[in-house]
Amino acid sequence: MSLQRRLVSVALATGLVLMGAGCAKDDPKSDSAGAASTLKIGFLGSLSGTYQAVGTDLRNGFQLYLKMHDNKLGGHPIDLKIGDEGDGAPTAVPAATKLIKEEGVVAMTGIVGGGSVAAVAPLLADAKIPLIGSNGRPELKDLSGVWTTSFMSSDPGSSIAQYIKDKVNGPVFAIGPDYQGGYDEVGGFTTEFAKIGGQRPTPAARRCGRPSRPRRTSCRTSARSSPAAPRRSTPSTPARPRSTSSSSTSSRT
Known part of the structure; x- marks a missing residue:
């Protein structure tokens, strides 16, 4: 695993330590003696498809952090639930829905693609589940409950x-x-x-x-990076006229 991805995994885990502590304050399962209850944390990452290597590294790094810290975050035992983001929103949304509705996670982390973040964020907002994302993120209308360890995708x-x-x-x-x-x-x-x-x-x-x-x-773009050098011509070699088309080049994918 690359050093950068290790650092990202540590950052995710560190953020969830604070998140877990916050969730525990209102957790009725914590008894008066201060016994720490188990928290369900969801990890969503690309475990198949184009970015499988990235998602697998993030998952392994997160699991390694838990292993090195007695499987606890903020003093609470962690029940880690894992979902496969796949190649984007079409697979990320049902995986996130399962983590929220069936697994009952109290926080979520991971997510490789910006499109997945944009699609999953509204689901988490509705369920009042915080997200610590790991990759470049798109513009989001609602940032309440969303943190990221990376940069804007733009x-x-x-x-x-x-x-x-x-x-x-x-x-x-x-x-x-x-x-x-x-x-x-x-x-x-x-x-x-x-x-x-x-x-x-x-x-x-x-x-x-x-x-x-x-x-x-x-x-x-509509701007040139710098003025183009003028074409030279001789009486025996007329200059070719330059194209005046401003349409964008396109290709089907």
């Missing part, structure tokens, strides 16, 4: 925009995968790139950050 794209603006001479295309994480990263880049270029994003660029956008995997 941050990697927006953070590289200035470098591309300074180094690339000509039009820039941002290409990303056709799911929530791709929308967030491409949307972050196109928005920031257009802003530092002093222009507004094109309609195609704005659509990149929306899950409901048409299925396309590349978006063109």
Whole structure:
């Protein structure tokens, strides 16, 4: 397991220590002598599909933390319930629903994909179950009861925009995968790139950050990174006319 994923797993467990202590305050199963009751904690991660390696590392790291701490968080024995997030929301939602309704977890952690977070968060909010997420997260309308050990999903794209603006001479295309994480990263880049270029994003660029956008995997910004060098020509070799098309390149996935 990589050091980064180990640190994420420790951060998740540390957050749940505090969470578990908070849940125990109102737990009627704790007797007057202060005996610690068992808490059910849900772990949801990609244990199959594209990101199986990531989800498996997170689960193993979390289980290792529990093993090294007498299977307790905040002094309370933990009954860990595990669900398979799979490749995204279509499998994450039923797995989360089972953890909430059938297993009766009092807190949840893990989750690899931003799309899974966006789909599962409303379920947890309705059930008043807190979430400590482990990966890049999308914009959420309701952040009550949601914590994350990572960055916003749009941050990697927006953070590289200035470098591309300074180094690339000509039009820039941002290409990303056709799911929530791709929308967030491409949307972050196109928005920031257009802003530092002093222009507004094109309609195609704005659509990149929306899950409901048409299925396309590349978006063109409305700003050039720097003025293009003029084409040279001689009397015997006329210059080729440059294309004036501003439409975005698209491909079906």
